[in-house]
Amino acid sequence: MKILIVEDDPFFQHFYARKLKESGYEVETANNGEEGLKMIDEAKPDLILLDIIMPKKDGFEVLQTLSQNQLTKKIPVLVFSTLGEKADVEKAMKLGAVDYVNKSFFDFDNLNSKISAHIKK
Amino acid sequence: MDNDNFGKYRALYVRTAHELIEKLKNNLKSVNPTDRELLETIHRDAHSLKGQSLFMGYQHIGQLSRMIEYILRDIIGHKLTFSSQLLNAIIDSVVILDKAIQEATSNKSDEELAREIVKLSNLTDITLS
Numbered sequence: 001m002k003i004l005i006v007e008d009d010p011f012f013q014h015f016y017a018r019k020l021k022e023s024g025y026e027v028e029t030a031n032n033g034e035e036g037l038k039m040i041d042e043a044k045p046d047l048i049l050l051d052i053i054m055p056k057k058d059g060f061e062v063l064q065t066l067s068q069n070q071l072t073k074k075i076p077v078l079v080f081s082t083l084g085e086k087a088d089v090e091k092a093m094k095l096g097a098v099d100y101v102n103k104s105f106f107d108f109d110n111l112n113s114k115i116s117a118h119i120k121k
Numbered sequence: 122m123d124n125d126n127f128g129k130y131r132a133l134y135v136r137t138a139h140e141l142i143e144k145l146k147n148n149l150k151s152v153n154p155t156d157r158e159l160l161e162t163i164h165r166d167a168h169s170l171k172g173q174s175l176f177m178g179y180q181h182i183g184q185l186s187r188m189i190e191y192i193l194r195d196i197i198g199h200k201l202t203f204s205s206q207l208l209n210a211i212i213d214s215v216v217i218l219d220k221a222i223q224e225a226t227s228n229k230s231d232e233e234l235a236r237e238i239v240k241l242s243n244l245t246d247i248t249l250s
Binding site: 008009010011012014015053054055082103104105106 | 130133134137138140161162164165168169171172173175176183
């Protein structure tokens with residue numbers, strides 16, 4: 001199962017990539033929204049972990065673009081959120097995200113169960 | 122996070138947080154109220170610093186970063202006026218954040234950080250929940 005992490009923060013990119021690889025997932029990373037959209041076309045991930053606040057297309061723009069393509073709109077997207085971003089999560093869900101991951105604290109069981117719930121086997 | 126994981130990622134946190142602090146310091150020196158792109162860069166970097174710090178359990182570093190993030194958000198959204206007094210207060214806070222991150226491994230007092238949060242809150246009427 002291939003997961004694409006679209007995240008401009010090198011700390012979180014490195015951390016989540018490592019943890020997911022340790023769990024047996026194949027992981028690709030992108031540093032911003034624009035790069036993420038290119039990689040979605042090339043890598044065809046089974047699930048996307050998407051940050052919201054990023055340079056060169058933010059998470060909302062990525063979600064909007066994905067929803068306009070019949071193929072990419074089917075890829076489940078989990079958005080990253082941190083403390084105090086409830087409105088952003090709600091907006092992301094309206095744009096097609098299926099769930100969110102709170103970046104403020106680490107709960108890998110929770111992340112894993114959300115990935116399992118949404119990734120197509 | 123358990124102690125094993127915390128230790129493994131603390132060095133990564135200190136390095137990436139330091140890089141963000143250096144970017145913030147450089148960008149704050151040259152920012153002006155009409156430079157939206159630079160304001161958004163500063164906002165994103167404060168947001169990243171907040172996230173990493175809260176994740177690693179450095180609550181006060183995270184909350185002060187969050188205050189700076191919210192100030193930039195409100196300046197960009199024209200809810201807050203950019204002023205030299207506010208800019209200088211943010212620069213002072215970044216200097217204190219720099220010191221706090223360097224001292225993060227020694228668990229020194231967060232009182233100075235808490236005072237900075239109150240100072241910025243008084244200047245902006247932004248409160249953290």
